[in-house]
């Protein structure tokens with residue numbers, strides 16, 4: 001799906017205390033791109049992703065997907081659009097504690113009233129692919145953070161969304177699980193042409209993207225296109241992170 005973001009802005013708070021989180025950003029995302037959004041903490045990555053995914057309305061500007069201006073839709077139509085076309089992996093996972101793993105993962109298909117056989121097949125496929133089939137009957141509060149993130153990913157991907165939004169999708173994962181998830185995201189991007197937008201601090205994660213847009217203080221600072229070599233792209237991303245500065249995120253864990 002082709003996404004056109006036109007002159008969007010978002011403020012939080014009022015008058016002199018207002019935070020200008022996003023300032024007049026214009027951006028195009030082509031069908032089948034795997035776009036990374038990077039930038040220092042507080043740059044506006046999550047806010048930008050939330051507006052493109054229509055979870056938050058911009059104060060100004062338009063979000064146009066395949067010619068449809070989503071900022072003109074009413075909440076009910078937007079909710080339907082999201083359910084049919086979009087998948088989400090949030091930082092906070094948003095899993096429902098009252099449901100077990102299987103019930104959480106199949107929820108998007110159950111809501112769109114898919115038949116039981118399809119639901120069961122897709123469920124087994126996703127769980128095997130992400131290597132989490134053993135978790136099927138577990139309760140959410142019995143899961144580690146990394147397991148929650150993988151379950152949230154399975155739920156986001158089960159109904160083959162046309163656009164996938166991911167906010168720090170590997171933030172709680174060890175490197176093995178991160179690699180499994182990133183390989184799968186790359187696979188659906190390449191084979192099914194799923195358009196993916198992903199906010200991340202992590203250069204390794206971003207190196208799976210086809211292009212990375214860097215934002216700083218609510219505006220687009222620069223962008224880099226994957227030269228077709230992940231190691232080289234990784235180096236370019238690290239260099240851009242150094243240039244952009246303002247975020248002490250290279251060795252965050254050493255600060256604790």
Ligand SMILES: Nc1ncnc2c1ncn2[C@@H]1O[C@H](COP(=O)(O)OP(=O)(O)OP(=O)(O)O)[C@@H](O)[C@H]1O
Pocket residue numbers: 012013019020021039040041042043044045046047048
């Ligand atoms: N609901 C809110 N109310 C008030 N201010 C907010 C809200 N959401 C975001 N902000 C502010 O908007 C700015 C951008 O925040 P945002 O979460 O989009 O940044 P980010 O780049 O995703 O940061 P991080 O990498 O730390 O997650 C920050 O200054 C933040 O404090």
